[in-house]
Amino acid sequence: MHDTYRDRVRALARAFREAHWPLTPQRMARGIGYTLAYTDLGGPDGMLDPVGKRVLIAAGQSPRRQRFTLAHEVIHHLIQHDDELLSDLHDAFEGPAFEEALEALCNLGAAEMLLPSRAVVEAVAQHGYRPRLIPELAERYGVSEEVAAIALAEHGPGPALALIAGGRPLRVLFSARGKGMRARLPKARGIAADHPLTVARETGLPFRGKAPLPGGRTPLYLWAQPLHGKVYALYWVA
Structure with missing residues (x-):
């Protein structure tokens, strides 16, 4: 767009x-x-x-x-x-x-x-572009996590996609594409057991590195953070 x-x-x-x-x-x-x-x-x-x-x-x-x-x-x-x-x-x-x-x-x-852009820009400048900002911004400004994900997708270091995953087996609950991001991720898409998003949820450990979108092939930069049974993730193109 x-x-x-x-x-x-x-x-x-x-x-x-x-x-x-x-x-x-x-x-x-x-x-x-x-x-x-x-x-x-x-x-x-x-x-x-x-x-x-x-x-x-x-x-x-x-x-x-x-x-x-x-x-x-x-x-x-x-x-x-x-x-x-x-x-x-x-x-x-x-x-x-x-x-x-x-x-x-x-x-x-x-x-x-x-959730005004200036608030998101300030949060990213202070804390870095990290997935924990999805629930943190939602709580701080009294908005839904979907709102925070949409806002963060607009302010990545490159074309970005924000994702919230949950459930068993793990599936996409919500995703938002920022400007310039061509890849898309439909709601409810299942996430493979060996995907870094699932591994992060099962181990409770964050993941930072390159990985494809669930069901995709092209590696993107990924930072995934498991928290309270969900996985919050930010993908972006450098």
Whole structure:
């Protein structure tokens, strides 16, 4: 995805945050002229109801996850009402590729809204680009680990991918690609027993070195950290 689109969506997110701070759920919904409702959606995490002017968020999830979903839907609305940006996206992508790009941009914008880039840059400068920052940033700023992973993927030493793995057998719970990273990793992909991510979880020891993505072949730089039954990992291209 072209960096210009990413920059424009981050700018939308920053402007919204500055205009509607503090970002309580009610203020976020009111910021786009909607009300907020938590309900059983039968699958989706959230959706916009343009007719009723409501943001619908799936009930029963953690407050941090619900807040991320709300921010995602707000960014959806902002993109849909930015005629120039929306037109450019339609010119650049078609069919499923458009939907994939739109969802990725909404995730990126939601992360920027809830966890500003400057906070991530400061954390990396102070502590280094390390996977423990995923749970640490999530805890420090009261956001979901998915938000922290998306934000960190944008600030690698090269094109980067952030990953959270868990379960038995080990599988991908969430991953996020930063700018310039072409490789992708689908949710729920299984991770082989001899992969460094699984070895890190089983031994409780971090891994730093070169390794492919689960199911991949090309070695990338990998730093994996097991913690509380999960494995947090950062891949990047030097």
